[in-house]
Amino acid sequence: MAEPLTEIQLQHWRSFLESSWALHTRLEDELRAATGLSMNDYHVLVVLAEAPGRRIRMGELANRLVLSPSRVTYQINSMIKRGLVRKESCPEDGRGYEAVLTEEGLETLRAAAPAHLTTVRKSFIDQLDDEELAVIGRAFARIRKV
Amino acid sequence: MAEPLTEIQLQHWRSFLESSWALHTRLEDELRAATGLSMNDYHVLVVLAEAPGRRIRMGELANRLVLSPSRVTYQINSMIKRGLVRKESCPEDGRGYEAVLTEEGLETLRAAAPAHLTTVRKSFIDQLDDEELAVIGRAFARIRKV
Numbered sequence: 001m002a003e004p005l006t007e008i009q010l011q012h013w014r015s016f017l018e019s020s021w022a023l024h025t026r027l028e029d030e031l032r033a034a035t036g037l038s039m040n041d042y043h044v045l046v047v048l049a050e051a052p053g054r055r056i057r058m059g060e061l062a063n064r065l066v067l068s069p070s071r072v073t074y075q076i077n078s079m080i081k082r083g084l085v086r087k088e089s090c091p092e093d094g095r096g097y098e099a100v101l102t103e104e105g106l107e108t109l110r111a112a113a114p115a116h117l118t119t120v121r122k123s124f125i126d127q128l129d130d131e132e133l134a135v136i137g138r139a140f141a142r143i144r145k146v
Numbered sequence: 147m148a149e150p151l152t153e154i155q156l157q158h159w160r161s162f163l164e165s166s167w168a169l170h171t172r173l174e175d176e177l178r179a180a181t182g183l184s185m186n187d188y189h190v191l192v193v194l195a196e197a198p199g200r201r202i203r204m205g206e207l208a209n210r211l212v213l214s215p216s217r218v219t220y221q222i223n224s225m226i227k228r229g230l231v232r233k234e235s236c237p238e239d240g241r242g243y244e245a246v247l248t249e250e251g252l253e254t255l256r257a258a259a260p261a262h263l264t265t266v267r268k269s270f271i272d273q274l275d276d277e278e279l280a281v282i283g284r285a286f287a288r289i290r291k292v
Contacts, residue, residue: 005263009271012283016270017189019286020166022212043163066168117151124162125155127289135281137158140165143273 023123030119035112040065040075042116045084045109048101055100057090084108169269176265181258186211186221188262191230191255194247201246203236230254 005013028039037045047064048054056064062072076099079085084105090096125133151159174185183191193210194200202210208218222245225231230251236242271279 003267005267005271009279012279013266013270015283015287015290018210018212019290021170022290024167024170025212064164066164066171120159121149121151123292124159124289125151127292128285132281132285133155133158135278136285137161139274139278139282141161143270144161144165144168146269146273 026123027116027119031112031116034115035108037108037112040067041079041084042109042112044075044079044099045101045105045112048085048099049106049109051101053100054106055088055098058097058099061099079105172269173262173265177258177262180261181254183254183258186213187225187230188255188258190221190225190245191247191251191258194231194245195252195255197247199246200252201234201244204233204243204245207245225251 024039031037031039031042035042043065044061047061048056058072058076059069061076062069065072065075067075076085076087079099080087083102086100086102087097088100090098128136170185177183177185177188181188189211190207193207194202204218204222205215207222208215211218211221213221222231222233225245226233229248232246232248233243234246236244274282
């Protein structure tokens, strides 16, 4: 049986939970209002834009997005319809598929990034000093691996 | 025009974004598998269990949950159907409504809490030392107020 959380652990946990939830919601709302993109759309565009050849296998993409394979298929199909991404079979593996960023996808990302990063700065970066940001960055890199 | 983020700011931001997203997903999946409750269900039960008289106005609840008023109505109606919550008009204000925790809601929370808090401990608390947890708790309390 695990030890119960202390009062102070619970308090910090809830502060983090409610606040990070509110932050995700605000980022999603402001991004949608400014560009029509969801956070998932934006994140797919960023991951593809930085991948070698601007292409990435569907399974690897699912991992980066924390989506189930069926949810990734739905997400990518929606972006294909909007011309942001296309799907191609893998050169090395005829059974697999890759998502490939289109020119329009790249342009959409370039147009959306300044406003989105202004929200990120205002809502997150500017609220933290360098040391706090480093603590948070390192801690969540560790948490990601659990 | 806002300054662009530095390489290190972007790196810490993305570490936080991907990891906190994965954490929310894991908490949601494990809670649902163990209890059938969503994180929103659980959070409503906690907030009500701690409120004076185990009741809270719908608007105040929306605020704590970071949900739009229509989404809160949907959430509460779903919990009413499952017998976890009931809705009553406010004693002081005939036009407003309060959500009230039922006995069954309280029992459901008591049954769900140990397994959920074990996940919270394993996935979050145990990954952090006391100082990191305090930095994160204080930073996100500040971010919540933006």
